[in-house]
Amino acid sequence: MKLALPELRREWVLLAIIAVIVGAVGARAPVFLTWRNVQDIANDSAILAILVMGQLMVLLTRGVDLSVAANLALTGMLCALAGRAFPNLGLVPLLMLACAAGALLGAFNGLLIVHFRLPPIVVTLGTMSAYRGAIFVASGGAWISDHEIHPLIKGLPRETLWGLPALVVAAALVVAFALWLLRWRREGRDLYACGGNPAAALVAGIPVSRRLMLAYTLSGLLAGLAGLLWVGRYSIAFTELAAGYELTVIAACVIGGVSIAGGVGSVGGAVLGVLFIGVINAALPVIQVSPFWQQAIAGVVILVSVVLNARSQRSPGRQILPRAQGVAA
Amino acid sequence: MKVLGGWERVLILLIAAVYLGFGLGIEGFLSPYALADSTYNVSEKALLALAMALLVVAGEIDLSIAATMALASLAMGFAMRAGAGLPLMLLAAFATGAACGWLNGWLVTRCQLPAIVVTIGTLSLYRGLALVLLGDQAITGYPETLATWGNGSVGDLIGVPALIVPIEFAVLLVLALAVGLFLHATVPGRRLYAIGANPVAARFSGIAVDRYRLGVFVFAGLMAALAAVLLTGRIGSTRPNLALGWELDAVTIVILGGVAIEGGRGSIAGTLLAAVLLGSFTFALGMLNVAGLVMSMIVGLLLIVSMVLPSLGGRVRAAWQRHRMPAQA
Numbered sequence: 001m002k003l004a005l006p007e008l009r010r011e012w013v014l015l016a017i018i019a020v021i022v023g024a025v026g027a028r029a030p031v032f033l034t035w036r037n038v039q040d041i042a043n044d045s046a047i048l049a050i051l052v053m054g055q056l057m058v059l060l061t062r063g064v065d066l067s068v069a070a071n072l073a074l075t076g077m078l079c080a081l082a083g084r085a086f087p088n089l090g091l092v093p094l095l096m097l098a099c100a101a102g103a104l105l106g107a108f109n110g111l112l113i114v115h116f117r118l119p120p121i122v123v124t125l126g127t128m129s130a131y132r133g134a135i136f137v138a139s140g141g142a143w144i145s146d147h148e149i150h151p152l153i154k155g156l157p158r159e160t161l162w163g164l165p166a167l168v169v170a171a172a173l174v175v176a177f178a179l180w181l182l183r184w185r186r187e188g189r190d191l192y193a194c195g196g197n198p199a200a201a202l203v204a205g206i207p208v209s210r211r212l213m214l215a216y217t218l219s220g221l222l223a224g225l226a227g228l229l230w231v232g233r234y235s236i237a238f239t240e241l242a243a244g245y246e247l248t249v250i251a252a253c254v255i256g257g258v259s260i261a262g263g264v265g266s267v268g269g270a271v272l273g274v275l276f277i278g279v280i281n282a283a284l285p286v287i288q289v290s291p292f293w294q295q296a297i298a299g300v301v302i303l304v305s306v307v308l309n310a311r312s313q314r315s316p317g318r319q320i321l322p323r324a325q326g327v328a329a
Numbered sequence: 330m331k332v333l334g335g336w337e338r339v340l341i342l343l344i345a346a347v348y349l350g351f352g353l354g355i356e357g358f359l360s361p362y363a364l365a366d367s368t369y370n371v372s373e374k375a376l377l378a379l380a381m382a383l384l385v386v387a388g389e390i391d392l393s394i395a396a397t398m399a400l401a402s403l404a405m406g407f408a409m410r411a412g413a414g415l416p417l418m419l420l421a422a423f424a425t426g427a428a429c430g431w432l433n434g435w436l437v438t439r440c441q442l443p444a445i446v447v448t449i450g451t452l453s454l455y456r457g458l459a460l461v462l463l464g465d466q467a468i469t470g471y472p473e474t475l476a477t478w479g480n481g482s483v484g485d486l487i488g489v490p491a492l493i494v495p496i497e498f499a500v501l502l503v504l505a506l507a508v509g510l511f512l513h514a515t516v517p518g519r520r521l522y523a524i525g526a527n528p529v530a531a532r533f534s535g536i537a538v539d540r541y542r543l544g545v546f547v548f549a550g551l552m553a554a555l556a557a558v559l560l561t562g563r564i565g566s567t568r569p570n571l572a573l574g575w576e577l578d579a580v581t582i583v584i585l586g587g588v589a590i591e592g593g594r595g596s597i598a599g600t601l602l603a604a605v606l607l608g609s610f611t612f613a614l615g616m617l618n619v620a621g622l623v624m625s626m627i628v629g630l631l632l633i634v635s636m637v638l639p640s641l642g643g644r645v646r647a648a649w650q651r652h653r654m655p656a657q658a
Binding site for chain 2: 064112116117118119121122123125126127128129130132133134135136137141239244247250251254260261290292293294295296297298299300302303306307310
């Protein structure tokens with residue numbers, strides 16, 4: 001139980017920091033604490049949360065998926081094109097198309113990584129440009145603007161379910177699924193093992209290749225779902241959609257305490273990371289800081305949180321293996 | 330020392346194929362002026378790639394290298410606005426580049442953080458600072474000398490008009506030679522391989538691993554500053570989005586050049602050849618009016634294929650040998 005303590009504490013610290021920021025900004029500008037603004041932040045964070053759950057699974061296996069934003073944009077464009085070509089398409093086929101296309105693109109990453117034993121960062125770097133270019137080829141470089149987007153796609157993020165915006169409900173469902181998978185399912189626990197020590201995982205009889213495939217396919221599937229929601233929310237599809245967003249996704253994971261070296265990270269932490277970014281982005285305009293500061297602040301936050309991560313992960317290591325370290329030195 | 334390994338030969342063949350294929354297909358592609366032109370769009374990126382090759386060989390990576398360029402160019406612009414002469418402007422650029430690189434290296438060595446996370450953070454930070462300092466403005470009005478460095482040819486400089494090799498390309502060749510000699514023929518260079526292959530073993534064999542890492546990061550900052558000076562001279566202005574996304578191009582060149590992303594393997598000859606290959610290829614596609622995004626898609630696919638091919642080749646060879654074994658026995 002002692003092992004779980006630092007990780008737990010870290011998440012509480014992050015939560016406290018978020019609460020302090022919300023309180024401080026709210027004290028200066030009460031509009032920040034209104035229900036309306038809370039809804040805005042939740043809506044803005046929902047798509048990021050969906051992407052972060054996929055990225056979390058990949059990061060846990062000691063991999064990384066840089067192609068999520070390109071996958072999101074390509075799937076979004078495919079859905080928009082399908083919606084334009086077949087105006088009678090229902091919501092279920094559209095959702096299935098988004099998930100299937102996203103999962104296929106993710107599985108392609110997984111195939112290259114597992115089958116050819118290529119480093120994930122390089123593979124997804126390559127597919128990132130490849131998918132981005134494919135959008136241009138599919139759309140001919142044209143924008144699909146508001147009036148051409150299928151009304152069901154546009155309507156989806158504006159629906160309310162059980163009194164909550166559909167975007168938030170979708171994100172909550174995805175988070176619940178990730179929690180279930182990573183906590184109570186063997187497949188999910190295996191992801192931790194694959195990233196913690198790949199060689200040991202293989203020796204312990206874990207089908208590492210299949211688990212990696214699962215992680216990349218799920219990351220792709222969630223990116224596809226996010227693509228449909230993104231196109232609906234902003235009512236536009238174009239080639240440069242969400243360009244560079246993969247770094248925000250990874251940043252949210254890192255802030256939430258997910259280790260880039262694999263094997264460490266929790267759904268709760270990742271959600272807090274998303275919330276942190278959402279709160280910061282919403283707070284800056286309220287306290288009248290130029291939006292130009294957003295990126296620089298995000299950079300500082302990432303650096304500070306990785307330094308804190310490294311600190312909190314190093315101390316338990318010393319306590320567990322004092323003798324082994326002595327032998328090695 | 331073997332200068333040209335198997336992969337470098339493949340690259341030479343590919344370059345020959347590009348020049349022959351496009352030379353026959355496109356009128357004027359093989360004229361000396363077109364050849365000189367084709368080096369412009371790749372010279373600065375190749376400078377980044379040289380530094381990136383050293384980093385990757387040593388097991389590190391710098392994703393903030395293009396953002397460093399933006400800051401270095403900005404520093405040069407601000408120095409000019411403050412009334413500094415050309416030497417002081419250059420000093421400002423190189424000092425900024427070195428400072429950015431040093432911060433990366435300090436975080437990686439002192440806080441023991443993975444370079445990819447650190448440089449994702451500093452990418453955000455440096456680019457964000459450029460945005461904060463410059464907003465949506467641009468700095469223009471650079472001295473004539475800078476424009477000459479960026480656009481001129483060696484012939485103009487030494488008074489032999491027939492020599493139309495661009496200055497940028499000449500700078501690249503000289504630096505490639507210097508970096509290549511350093512990496513392949515000096516003790517510190519060979520030690521970078523040892524560090525990349527096994528940092529712990531390198532440390533135990535008496536190499537000051539952290540000092541080398543820090544040094545390589547600072548070198549990357551300096552190279553970014555040099556690339557920034559040349560690029561700023563060539564386009565004549567500084568904007569916060571200068572060289573946006575170039576870090577990925579530099580990584581692509583390095584990987585295509587046969588440097589292993591896990592560190593410890595690779596050559597400068599391969600990196601330079603990959604840069605020339607990409608430069609000529611994209612220039613030819615440009616002459617064929619292929620859109621920029623399709624080009625980047627092709628480059629992404631090229632990156633993946635270049636990694637899959639050796640693996641496929643190995644498999645085919647293994648299968649062939651299995652097939653022949655019984656016959657020999």
